[in-house]
Amino acid sequence: MSDHRYATVTELHDALRKRKVSAVELAEETCDGLARVGPRYNAVATVMRERALAEAKRADAALRRRVRRPLLGIPYGAKDLLAAKGAPTTWGAPPYRDQVIDMDATAIAKLKRAGAVLAAKLAMVELAGGGGYRYPSASLQGPGRNPWNVERWSGGSSSGSGAAVAGGLVAYALGSETSGSIGTPSAYCGVTGLRPTYGLVSRHGAMALSWTLDKIGPMARNADDCGVVLEAIAGxxxxxxTASGRRFRPLDTRAAAAAVKRARVAFAEEDIEDHASAEAKGALERGVAEFRKVAPKFARAALPALPFGPLVSTVYAAEGSTIFAELIEGERFEELVDTRQKAGLRVSLDIRARDYLQAMRLRNAVSAAFAEIFKVADVIMSVGRTITATPITQALDQPGLTASNPQQTKRPGNTGLIAAGNLAGLPAIFFPCGFGTDAMPVGLQLVGPPFSEPLLVALASAYQRATDHHTKRPKP
Structure with missing residues (x-):
């Protein structure tokens, strides 16, 4: 593949502006790579060459007119739960393999207006894993394979988005998160992922799993690139x-430097001391030490001991089973890949209204707990995941060391931050901080109050300017 394979959005923008490459040439290179290398990672649902070339030709015409937009002519991929003209929208599930939704989701349409070039729909876990899948193979395209080691999982449910960015197939991708589906692939694949505040990015044209939890966000090579993409799709x-009407704009250089300098970071050391796996622990500790040099104002703070995992799963299971009730009760249900997923969806139809409403009521307590922490801190730091990517043949409940099922100790710390943050609709940024002893990526996360994305991007960007973890590339 070409020298552009691991280029950032900024680098590609400069290359296009200086006529070192045309948008059509870049689209051809990208589509060729997706077709040739994508199957190695089970990352691609559909290569959209015809659409990509048409959009690239329009981008070249705009470039000749000296139009300056940061995403103009740059190819990307989108998780296959986002509708896009020119390709099926399969939701990663066999019953929907031929589904065509003849429209562009709002996020896709906004990127089109920004001059971006849609090159592929990217693989995902079937139905975004709403039934609680057990194996990484729960996908129409097969298990998402990690570019750092194809016998390891790329994470879910935005498995193709994480693998495509890490493997150099696209400079950025759109993913979605209900509870961990941007964070986990980002941590496992060593890329940067940005989960926006609930309602910052429109979900129109996206598969619904949970009306009150779903969020769409970018995954890219660095925090600045995530900010560029978020600015285009927010609003x-x-x-x-449910769209908030709010927009996103990154802080300028001076404001970002000042914000990083004064940022107060809440952290619970037990997240690593008590919960990190042997493979991940050392790199995570070094990552936190590096971050302290960038933003030294650390203070201890931890969420209360609430059942974040069961709460979030009750919400998305109840809402998801309602959304997919016709499928669950229909003839094509057995076409789904994962046995546990099917069992979970069936059981979810019988969740009592009382249990769902209790979970929704407790979300207020979760939000209140965050509000207390944000009185003394601007952001909360924790690990992206406490473990490195698991083997693709390993059941996801073995071992039981996950964000929603942490080790039972007297110090839970903030290991439930992914589930809790999603329950409260808060933004988060996930970014790599090194490699475990098994040579697999590990990462950190920052969570902030609603609409604090400018600070989150500034902090992660400052860390990435001081380190080079995000520039590491897997061997071809």
Whole structure:
């Protein structure tokens, strides 16, 4: 593949502006790589060459007119739960393998207006894993393979998005998160992922798993690239009643430097001391030490001991089973890949209203707990995941060391931060901080109050300017 394979958005923008490469040439290179290398990672649902070339030709025409947009002419991929003209939208599930939704999701449409070039729909866990899948193979394309080691999982449910960015197939991708589906692939694949505040990015045209939890966000090579993409896709949308109408704009250089200098970081040392696996522990400790040099104002703070995992799973299971009730009760249900997923969806139809409403009521307690922490801190830091990527043949409940099922100790710390943050609708940024003893990536996460994305991007960007973990590349 070409020298552009691991280029950042900024580098590609400069190359296009200086006519070192045309948008059509870049689209051809990208589509060729997706077709040739994508199957190695089970990362691609559909290569969209015809659409990519048409959009690239329009981008070249705009470039000749000296139009300056940061994403103009740059190819990307989108998780296959986002509708896009020119390709099926399979939701990663066999019953929907031929589904065509003849429209662009709002996020796709906004990127088109920004001049971006859609090159592929990317693989995902079937139905975004709403039934609680047991194996990485729960996908129409097969298990997401990690570019750092194809016998390890790329994470879910945005498995193709994480693998495609890490493997150099696209400079950035859109993923989605209900509870961990941007964070886990980012941590496992060593890329940067940004989960926006609930309602910042329209979900119109995206598969719904949970009306009150789903969020769409970018995954890229660095925090600055995530910010560029988020600026393009955030904002109002009359087609999505849950859209906040808020926009995103990154801090300028001076404001970002000042914000990083004064940022107060909440951290619980037990997240690593008590919960990190032997393979991940050393690199995570070094990553936190590096971050302290960038933003030294650390203070201890931990969430209360609430059942974050069961709460979030009750919410998305109840809402998801309602959304997919027709499938669950229909003839094509058995086409789903994962046995546990099918069992979970069936059981979810019988979740009592009382249990769902209790979980929704407790979300207020979760939000209140965050509000208390944010009185003394600007962001909360924790690990992206406490473990490195698991083998693709290993059941996901073995071992039981996960974000929603941490080790039972007297010090839970903030190991439930992924589930808790999603329950509260808070933004988070996930970024790599090194490699475990098994040579697999590990990463950290920062969570902030609603609409604190400018600070999160500034902090992660400052860390990435001081380190080089995000520039590491897997062997071809």
């Amino acid at each position: 109002p949308d009359t087609a999505d009643a």
